[in-house]
Amino acid sequence: MSENRLFGKIPGSLGSLSYLMFLRLSGNNLFGELPSSLRNCTRMISIDLSNNRLSGLIPAWLGETMRSLLILSLRKNRFSGPIPLKICILSGLHILDLSRNNLSGSIPSCFGNMEAFKVELTDAEVAPYEGKLNVVAKGRILYYDTILYLVNSIDLSSNSLSGEIPVEITSLVKIVTLNLSKNHLTGNIPTDIGNLGWVETLDLSINQLSGPIPPSIASLDFLTHFNFSYNKLTGKIPTSTQFQTKVDPTIFQGNAALCGPPLKECVGDRTKTSDNGTNDEGETDDEDKLEKVWFFAVVGLGYLVGFWVFFGTLVIKKRWRIAYFRFIETCILELNEWSWSFLHKMLGYLTCRRNT
Template identity: 45%
Template sequence: MTNAEISDSIPGKFWDLSSSFVVLNLSMNQIPGKLPNLSTKNCTFRYFDLSSNLLDGPLPPFPSSVTILRLSQNMFSGPLSYFCETEAPDLYDLDLSDNQLSGELPSCWMQFRRLFFLNMAKNNLSGKISSSLGYLKDVVLLRLQDNKLSGELPSLENCTELRVVDLGANKLSGKIPTWIGPSLTKLLVLRLKSNEFYGSIPSSLCSLPALHVLDFSKNNLSGALPPCLPNITAYSSMSPEVKDNSEVGFVQLVWKGILIEFGENLKLLRSIDISSNNLSGDIPESVTSLLRLISLNLSSNNFTGVLPNNFGQLEMLESLDLSRNQISGSIPPSFSSLHFLGVLDLSYNNLSGRIPLSTQLQSFNASQFTGNLGLCGQPLTPECPGDVTTEYPSVPNGSGSDKNKQDGDGLISLGFYVSLALGFIIGFWSVCGTLVLKTSWRYAYFRFIDDIKARIM
């Protein structure tokens, strides 16, 4: 009875009548009230979906038969201690996201070792992430983003089936663990955005061959960008596409400046976002080998040096943000090959020289290039210094200025008129003066003219 506009609470006797039910789906209604202790009821639910309702109160224990439990988008509150009384060894899909749950994550995950999907995002959970999550060896999706979790990330190196790890928008700290790369080789999404991680980006992350989305933005990371990123073969063309039929759920990402929730189309995306950190050094030339990359955001860091010459090799790029760094030099001519760019921001760097000409680059707003004092050309400025222009040098008196304006292209000057007059005088008197002074030449000239007249008549 999903999306059936039910707005009344569930009667207590309903649970006593449900002993033969296997699937209960009352999602997307407006059902209020609290849930009783269902572990004491004679329930045989395996699929239990009450998501998108108005249920509140603490989470009770559930029947041991449950395998799918979806309670997202309600108003459940309080700690998860009662939920740990649930003894459901076959539970593989648990979605408690978008509620008001608080307190620390429980340490009872060893009793749910068959969990595939764990989603507790968008709550008020706090404290450290329990190391007991490491018992979930079959977990594919781990979503704990938008909470208040703190401390260092515990070891999950035994969770080798993980495809999505989303821990964004918490208060996690410490260094990014080096075990992530060698252990989580099937990882598609690694999102640690908006936390307090510090230190350098470990080169062990380059051992993630299937990674599609890397988001470390808004942390305190420092050091250089690892030059081994092309080892992440999902970003390069060094190996054929690996098909992964695992469900990845939904992941929120900033795409072209807008927060968008990606589902199955996430597998088509290739994105790196390490913006708003303290990274420094040059952008390595190896970045230009990420031929499948669609979105790259390195903005608001301390990158220096020049842009790699072969940036134009990234022909699949649709979004590129390198703004607010200290990058110098010119924009490589190869930028003209980035024909699919829908978002480009190179503002507030130390770039100089002419913006390369292309249909794509000149279509962007001037604000995407502003803050580069030495940069010139469309769309930032009409021309560059040294270009041939129609402007004329100023002269001391107004008549001279008017005269230059009348001369059109600025090439006709006073010297031109002097040369013209001298040439006329010399040429005229060279011919006519000879005829005046030499009688025989004058007679010959007039005889020649008379002969021409006679022949015409």
């Protein structure tokens, strides 16, 4: 019953539908809290209540009774309070969208225990099911139906979450979309963020994260959409194929102490020399010094030749020398005449202004 004009609270009588597996009421004008009677729907697979005006706490019984839940989307509502730890009990949950609410507190470290994001499940373990859902991925809203069971996504963006990004989240090696943007997260980006080998979308923008971007992030081969803008990140941007091909500097902007392509060049950045005496271009130190010597020698020689070609000609050619100095004299006289004329006009103008 999504995308209608339904108004009011979710009726508690829905809890009597004990065989209900899919509940999709997104895009309506529903308000109030989730009725506790829904805990009776123990066979629920998918809950999509996004784009409403639902409020209150996210109930812990979602994780206690709905052990078969695979999709939980409460996006764009007015839920407040912390993320319940009981959510981590849902071992099969592979789409969690709590974005655009008023959630506070920290990101539960137990997220690292959610099995659906850690192992590649076989068809026998997660059989294809019928479902439809809009998922925010790669910077836009994507609609999934027949392959929805293949999507692994966590979206906690646009809330008031604080604290550090838990290190345990780096164990979610099969996650495809991770969006933690527009919160109040602090601390460093976890060093082992490169363990998220399947991630395609990684958005950590508009937080208060500090420290360097971990070098391990350069190993994320499937990363196609990422954003680290408007944090307090420092140091040099890691060198990787993804970062070098992304010429859009907006994905790093808002980090004053961040440097390297595609931003400003790092201060004091020089061509590094390896242990065998060669730099990044395969040249030895002696070759590099020899090139510098030749460069300054050629520049100096060019200066001397140009100097003597001009002034030597004036010394040798008397007729050219006389013409040159006459030209200089004429220019000086004309300049003086113009200056006196300009001064005379200004005095006349100031005299007229004073008389009037």
